[in-house]
Amino acid sequence: MGAWSFLTQTMRSLWLLLIPCLSLSLAPFVQTEKGLEFPRYDGNDRVIDINDKNYKKAMKKYSILCLLYHKPIPDGKELQKQHQMTEMVLELAAQVMEEKEIGFGMVDSHEDVKVAKKLGLVEEGSVYVFKGDRVIEFDGLLSADTLVEFLLDLLEEPVEVIGNTLELRAFDRMEEDIRLIGYFKNDESEYYHEFKEAAEQFQPYIRFFATFEKSVAKELTLKMNEVDFYEPFMEEPVTVPDRPNSEEEIVAFVTEHRRPTLRKLRAEDMFETWEIQLTSQGLIKHRRTFLLRCSDGYEFLELLKEVARDNTHHPGLSIIWIDPDDFPLLIPYWEKTFHVDLFKPQIGVVNVTDADSIWLEIDEQDLPTAQELEDWIEDVLSGKVNTEDDDDDNDDDDEDDDDKDDKSDKKL
Amino acid sequence: MGAWSFLTQTMRSLWLLLIPCLSLSLAPFVQTEKGLEFPRYDGNDRVIDINDKNYKKAMKKYSILCLLYHKPIPDGKELQKQHQMTEMVLELAAQVMEEKEIGFGMVDSHEDVKVAKKLGLVEEGSVYVFKGDRVIEFDGLLSADTLVEFLLDLLEEPVEVIGNTLELRAFDRMEEDIRLIGYFKNDESEYYHEFKEAAEQFQPYIRFFATFEKSVAKELTLKMNEVDFYEPFMEEPVTVPDRPNSEEEIVAFVTEHRRPTLRKLRAEDMFETWEIQLTSQGLIKHRRTFLLRCSDGYEFLELLKEVARDNTHHPGLSIIWIDPDDFPLLIPYWEKTFHVDLFKPQIGVVNVTDADSIWLEIDEQDLPTAQELEDWIEDVLSGKVNTEDDDDDNDDDDEDDDDKDDKSDKKL
Numbered sequence: 146m147g148a149w150s151f152l153t154q155t156m157r158s159l160w161l162l163l164i165p166c167l168s169l170s171l172a173p174f175v176q177t178e179k180g181l182e183f184p185r186y187d188g189n190d191r192v193i194d195i196n197d198k199n200y201k202k203a204m205k206k207y208s209i210l211c212l213l214y215h216k217p218i219p220d221g222k223e224l225q226k227q228h229q230m231t232e233m234v235l236e237l238a239a240q241v242m243e244e245k246e247i248g249f250g251m252v253d254s255h256e257d258v259k260v261a262k263k264l265g266l267v268e269e270g271s272v273y274v275f276k277g278d279r280v281i282e283f284d285g286l287l288s289a290d291t292l293v294e295f296l297l298d299l300l301e302e303p304v305e306v307i308g309n310t311l312e313l314r315a316f317d318r319m320e321e322d323i324r325l326i327g328y329f330k331n332d333e334s335e336y337y338h339e340f341k342e343a344a345e346q347f348q349p350y351i352r353f354f355a356t357f358e359k360s361v362a363k364e365l366t367l368k369m370n371e372v373d374f375y376e377p378f379m380e381e382p383v384t385v386p387d388r389p390n391s392e393e394e395i396v397a398f399v400t401e402h403r404r405p406t407l408r409k410l411r412a413e414d415m416f417e418t419w420e421i422q423l424t425s426q427g428l429i430k431h432r433r434t435f436l437l438r439c440s441d442g443y444e445f446l447e448l449l450k451e452v453a454r455d456n457t458h459h460p461g462l463s464i465i466w467i468d469p470d471d472f473p474l475l476i477p478y479w480e481k482t483f484h485v486d487l488f489k490p491q492i493g494v495v496n497v498t499d500a501d502s503i504w505l506e507i508d509e510q511d512l513p514t515a516q517e518l519e520d521w522i523e524d525v526l527s528g529k530v531n532t533e534d535d536d537d538d539n540d541d542d543d544e545d546d547d548d549k550d551d552k553s554d555k556k557l
Numbered sequence: 558m559g560a561w562s563f564l565t566q567t568m569r570s571l572w573l574l575l576i577p578c579l580s581l582s583l584a585p586f587v588q589t590e591k592g593l594e595f596p597r598y599d600g601n602d603r604v605i606d607i608n609d610k611n612y613k614k615a616m617k618k619y620s621i622l623c624l625l626y627h628k629p630i631p632d633g634k635e636l637q638k639q640h641q642m643t644e645m646v647l648e649l650a651a652q653v654m655e656e657k658e659i660g661f662g663m664v665d666s667h668e669d670v671k672v673a674k675k676l677g678l679v680e681e682g683s684v685y686v687f688k689g690d691r692v693i694e695f696d697g698l699l700s701a702d703t704l705v706e707f708l709l710d711l712l713e714e715p716v717e718v719i720g721n722t723l724e725l726r727a728f729d730r731m732e733e734d735i736r737l738i739g740y741f742k743n744d745e746s747e748y749y750h751e752f753k754e755a756a757e758q759f760q761p762y763i764r765f766f767a768t769f770e771k772s773v774a775k776e777l778t779l780k781m782n783e784v785d786f787y788e789p790f791m792e793e794p795v796t797v798p799d800r801p802n803s804e805e806e807i808v809a810f811v812t813e814h815r816r817p818t819l820r821k822l823r824a825e826d827m828f829e830t831w832e833i834q835l836t837s838q839g840l841i842k843h844r845r846t847f848l849l850r851c852s853d854g855y856e857f858l859e860l861l862k863e864v865a866r867d868n869t870h871h872p873g874l875s876i877i878w879i880d881p882d883d884f885p886l887l888i889p890y891w892e893k894t895f896h897v898d899l900f901k902p903q904i905g906v907v908n909v910t911d912a913d914s915i916w917l918e919i920d921e922q923d924l925p926t927a928q929e930l931e932d933w934i935e936d937v938l939s940g941k942v943n944t945e946d947d948d949d950d951n952d953d954d955d956e957d958d959d960d961k962d963d964k965s966d967k968k969l
Contacts, residue, residue: 182890183698183827183884183886183887186639186642187635187639188633188635188636221600223600224600225600226598226648227597227599230649233638233641237886241886242889244889245889286595288702290700290886294885297888297889470706472595473702473709474595474702474705478594478596478653480656481656
């Protein structure tokens with residue numbers, strides 16, 4: 146099971162072979178026929194309005210319970226619609242996950258103060274996932290897709306077992322993920338048990354793998370009861386010291402090393418990714434943000450990996466790679482906020498507290514070299530490159546635009 | 558511009574370098590700070606209720622107008638909620654695309670019969686996109702993400718210009734897409750103009766590229782005014798005969814050859830992909846569906862490519878590759894509908910009219926070989942492998958489940 150959850154997580158694929166035969170159906174395929182109907186909200190209420198009376202029952206009923214901790218439902222029509230949209234995201238997720246015995250509820254931060262306190266809900270707008278005696282804060286984008294993917298990952302085994310070299314090759318291709326792998330005698334091993342306990346602390350954000358196969362361990366140069374930690378996009382893993390390791394040792398090591406130099410932003414943990422930036426320095430930090438739109442993602446990723454590997458020791462350096470195609474809704478927003486044409490390559494520094502930004506001039510035919518990039522990153526780190534724009538202007542712009550467009554819509 | 562739209566479509570990437578400095582902010586990053594706020598519906602109505610009086614005004618006002626042609630708003634509370642959800646998808650898309658002067662509206666198939674007839678809206682539930690004198694039916698998944706991505710693609714140049722070998726390498730990596738590329742003297746060329754006119758007929762579903770560089774044309778072995786057609790996952794392109802080609806010749810060729818042997822299912826054109834299956838045989842066909850869940854997507858894709866290349870001449874063969882991670886909402890649905898454990902590798906044939914399915918036993922450690930797969934595909938094509946299950950049972954199961962869960966929810 147461990148093995149298959151691993152395989153599905155990493156390499157699910159479906160193949161559909163379409164063979165023509167006679168039929169009378171004229172309607173488009175997916176909308177009308179069976180086997181590929183896309184789930185659409187059926188309008189049934191599944192999300193529970195959690196209160197003092199029913200929360201214990203809900204906890205018992207479901208193997209996993211997801212609670213949205215939200216501000217009181219506002220009076221304004223606009224804000225009510227906004228709240229409704231959030232509610233419907235939960236309803237669709239609840240409908241889709243019904244078969245999996247996963248429950249969904251909403252906790253009002255004013256009406257249900259007691260329950261919130263009992264359950265330890267603190268951050269308004271967050272989804273808290275209760276699984277056994279664990280509480281996991283969902284730090285991803287609040288969309289049905291993202292929430293369901295997160296919960297499916299949470300349903301899988303905390304440790305994914307690699308049984309052969311085919312699976313090992315798949316492990317090698319996961320360079321975007323933070324991951325650990327350990328070699329143990331078998332699934333009875335007490336050290337494997339400790340490793341598994343540690344894995345549960347980080348599931349599904351950080352991926353834990355194990356092998357019981359000598360041949361696999363050999364390829365990974367893992368000794369018995371040894372655990373390696375892989376930072377995203379780095380070639381060599383770091384070994385957790387003083388094997389065999391206890392749950393506490395592994396948890397402590399991961400907590401210390403989890404902040405990567407180069408990381409890809411994913412919808413399922415985008416907020417968590419940022420929070421790492423907040424806490425990794427031990428202090429709450431303000432971050433200046435370097436933003437780059439490059440004419441060739443592929444070549445440029447190779448370049449960035451180089452720079453990241455050379456500078457992975459630098460405690461201040463943390464690069465987040467964003468593929469805008471993963472966030473289409475943000476593309477117009479970025480173009481507007483940064484006043485740049487994303488149809489041209491852009492390199493810039495953005496101050497994330499006020500969206501001030503500064504942009505480098507690039508020759509469209511000629512990308513920066515690794516050295517040029519490294520020099521510039523140095524200038525950003527040293528503060529030589531920084532932003533000066535006035536953020537209030539941008540805000541005003543936005544509001545003006547909205548007002549204007551509202552009126553003109555109403556005119557129709 | 559053509560070049561950059563090409564680059565952004567294929568290789569957009571953003572890089573964020575986070576540098577710790579002092580700050581007092583304690584709140585999570587993306588939700589509170591500037592530059593990465595995720596667009597959330599602001600509750601303002603932007604979607605226009607289109608009627609006899611206002612549709613001309615709307616057409617004039619926007620460079621692109623998207624109209625959802627929908628059934629009358631139903632009475633039942635459940636169905637109204639369902640309709641509301643669809644409406645909110647449009648509202649969020651309208652909010653995000655406001656800056657781009659793209660308008661959104663809804664046309665009621667009963668109240669607005671006249672308008673619908675004037676505009677040629679026929680299929681309830683479809684979104685019709687009006688751009689200049691073109692009407693494009695949006696055949697993707699009706700989610701804000703997917704619709705916005707589709708519209709952004711539609712805003713780009715119909716032909717993307719490849720100016721150097723760096724861009725050519727990116728073109729080479731696009732094996733998943735149906736694409737054409739032509740070599741022309743310059744952007745004044747009448748044949749380039751014909752090519753561009755043809756491109757507009759298929760934008761954004763099929764991608765058109767052009768080069769004016771001798772060096773690029775040489776690498777592609779393109780003669781002057783020659784156009785090559787690339788089928789997804791095939792190594793060699795097919796050349797459009799009798800160059801130089803008119804718009805009509807290119808349109809006819811693409812229409813005839815667009816149905817691929819192997820294609821990846823994408824949210825932005827999933828319905829269109831199926832409709833190709835419906836029409837490619839000249840007749841409306843009923844399709845039996847072959848579905849495979851394989852333990853290693855990567856190795857297996859290589860295998861499938863082989864089989865597809867060997868059998869690309871077979872008119873009856875059309876394989877759709879689905880990466881379930883692209884459709885998380887469908888994973889529980891597939892598990893339920895096909896009664897299979899997607900945590901194990903599965904190979905089966907599915908009858909798409911009633912979701913009957915039949916599954917092969919596979920040894921978990923041992924994938925089928927290309928030959929075994931080819932033999933089996935032959936058996937499916939010949940009808941030796943087919944489905945016999947009774948679909949009514951499945952339906953009943955589903956309904957029962959829903960009822961059960963509804964009741965138990967209400968109990969709370």
